[in-house]
Amino acid sequence: MADSGPSAVEARRLSKDFDGHRALRGVDLRVLEGESLAIFGPNGSGKTTLIKILATLVRPTSGSVSVAGFSLPQDALDVRRRIGVVTHQNYLYDELTCYENLTFYGRMYRVQGLPDRIRAVIAQVGLEARLNDRVRTLSNGMQRRLAIARAVLHNPSVLLLDEPEVGLDEQAVNLLEDLLSRLNDGRRTVIMTTHNLERGLRMSDRVAVLVNGRIAYQETRAALDMARLRGIYAQLAGARV
Amino acid sequence: MKDYFAGIMAVLWKDVLSELRTKDILLSVFVFALLSLVIFSFALRTDRATVAIIAPGVLWAAFSFSGVLALNRAFATEREKGSLEGLVITPVPRDVIYFGKMLGVLLFMLAAEIMLLPVFVVLFNVALDVPRLLLIIFLATLGFASVGTVFSAIAVNTRSREIMLPVLFLPVVVPVIISAVEASARVMTGDPWDSLTVWLQVLVAFDVIFVVVSSLVFEYVLEE
Numbered sequence: 001m002a003d004s005g006p007s008a009v010e011a012r013r014l015s016k017d018f019d020g021h022r023a024l025r026g027v028d029l030r031v032l033e034g035e036s037l038a039i040f041g042p043n044g045s046g047k048t049t050l051i052k053i054l055a056t057l058v059r060p061t062s063g064s065v066s067v068a069g070f071s072l073p074q075d076a077l078d079v080r081r082r083i084g085v086v087t088h089q090n091y092l093y094d095e096l097t098c099y100e101n102l103t104f105y106g107r108m109y110r111v112q113g114l115p116d117r118i119r120a121v122i123a124q125v126g127l128e129a130r131l132n133d134r135v136r137t138l139s140n141g142m143q144r145r146l147a148i149a150r151a152v153l154h155n156p157s158v159l160l161l162d163e164p165e166v167g168l169d170e171q172a173v174n175l176l177e178d179l180l181s182r183l184n185d186g187r188r189t190v191i192m193t194t195h196n197l198e199r200g201l202r203m204s205d206r207v208a209v210l211v212n213g214r215i216a217y218q219e220t221r222a223a224l225d226m227a228r229l230r231g232i233y234a235q236l237a238g239a240r241v
Numbered sequence: 242m243k244d245y246f247a248g249i250m251a252v253l254w255k256d257v258l259s260e261l262r263t264k265d266i267l268l269s270v271f272v273f274a275l276l277s278l279v280i281f282s283f284a285l286r287t288d289r290a291t292v293a294i295i296a297p298g299v300l301w302a303a304f305s306f307s308g309v310l311a312l313n314r315a316f317a318t319e320r321e322k323g324s325l326e327g328l329v330i331t332p333v334p335r336d337v338i339y340f341g342k343m344l345g346v347l348l349f350m351l352a353a354e355i356m357l358l359p360v361f362v363v364l365f366n367v368a369l370d371v372p373r374l375l376l377i378i379f380l381a382t383l384g385f386a387s388v389g390t391v392f393s394a395i396a397v398n399t400r401s402r403e404i405m406l407p408v409l410f411l412p413v414v415v416p417v418i419i420s421a422v423e424a425s426a427r428v429m430t431g432d433p434w435d436s437l438t439v440w441l442q443v444l445v446a447f448d449v450i451f452v453v454v455s456s457l458v459f460e461y462v463l464e465e
Contacts, residue, residue: 080332091327107251108331
């Protein structure tokens with residue numbers, strides 16, 4: 001992935017304080033359109049805070065950030081139209097069916113041709129047979145796949161994934177990885193936080209390591225192999241990997 | 242403008258569908274208010290004149306406290322599955338979410354209150370001018386739901402939400418409850434429309450203030 005080109009996400013000197021605790025300390029980050037970035041970091045390093053700022057859920061304390069060409073927090077509505085968010089919380093309603101959940105979000109995003117679009121995304125995540133089942137009857141893995149269908153329903157140009165594998169067994173994580181790889185078609189920008197170095201490296205064009213609220217390391221996948229990444233991460237995060 | 246109302250209707254549709262399946266709010270409001278009315282009816286066995294004085298207070302005490310239960314459940318589905326964040330990141334103005342949630346609470350409370358009215362008539366043996374009482378119930382419940390939805394959203398992220406909600410909310414809504422009691426008392430004693438006017442005006446004024454202010458402050462309530 002070349003360093004030049006239009007930016008999908010750009011953060012400059014981004015900081016965030018929570019009740020005296022500094023979660024982010026001057027993060028500089030640029031993600032190109034169509035690029036996929038994996039962000040690694042130990043617990044408390046600021047990964048979720050960064051995703052929440054990009055998702056318009058949290059306002060930065062200082063610094064500037066733009067997503068899909070719109071500045072935050074001023075253009076939050078424009079940003080929300082262009083992002084899809086998947087976290088370990090699925091943002092689904094247990095008592096509604098898969099179809100009803102997607103109908104609700106489709107209406108909120110004003111998706112045109114909604115019934116056809118729902119059938120298309122539900123087929124992408126392989127849940128056609130469960131379309132009319134209530135969410136509470138689905139396994140965790142199925143719910144996460146439905147959450148991905150929800151996140152891409154309005155065809156966002158930027159997909160934000162905050163540890164999407166949390167709470168899933170190995171088989172479900174493999175299914176999820178396969179699904180995300182298919183969605184990552186080079187036209188959509190993907191930013192993913194994860195603790196799994198191997199998976200993150202495999203699924204991204206570039207990786208970054210966030211430590212103590214700072215981007216401590218960035219490199220393209222082409223310039224890295226797994227052993228090197230493990231060594232660098234262990235050194236930066238002080239973690240056993 | 243069409244998109245604005247479509248967003249409100251989407252939130253309302255989602256809440257009504259969930260409620261029709263769980264009946265969490267309807268059942269809790271109905272059962273709590275029913276028990277309150279039954280207990281009061283046995284505790285206050287007295288002559289018709291005294292009942293006419295006490296009954297409006299009993300009715301609105303039952304509606305108010307059971308209404309707090311409804312408000313405690315208003316954001317329950319969002320809280321339990323983290324869906325409030327999902328709602329907040331949708332590209333609609335915050336007041337769309339507010340009006341959708343508020344209309345849901347209003348609908349569920351009104352449904353439970355209307356189901357309770359025949360029970361109230363039988364237990365307290367009062368003659369009701371139903372259209373006038375329904376008007377009072379609608380206006381008071383609108384005030385209750387409009388400000389209650391905001392407090393419910395505030396309380397949803399607090400640790401002792403079941404305690405925090407009534408403590409924060411009831412003092413604010415006291416003018417609505419007093420107006421509803423006074424207006425209902427006049428309906429139950431068969432007073433003419435004129436005697437109601439001032440209390441109806443107070444209810445309408447509070448409704449307008451509560452709806453406008455609540456829709457404006459809701460944005461800040463959902464921040465972080």
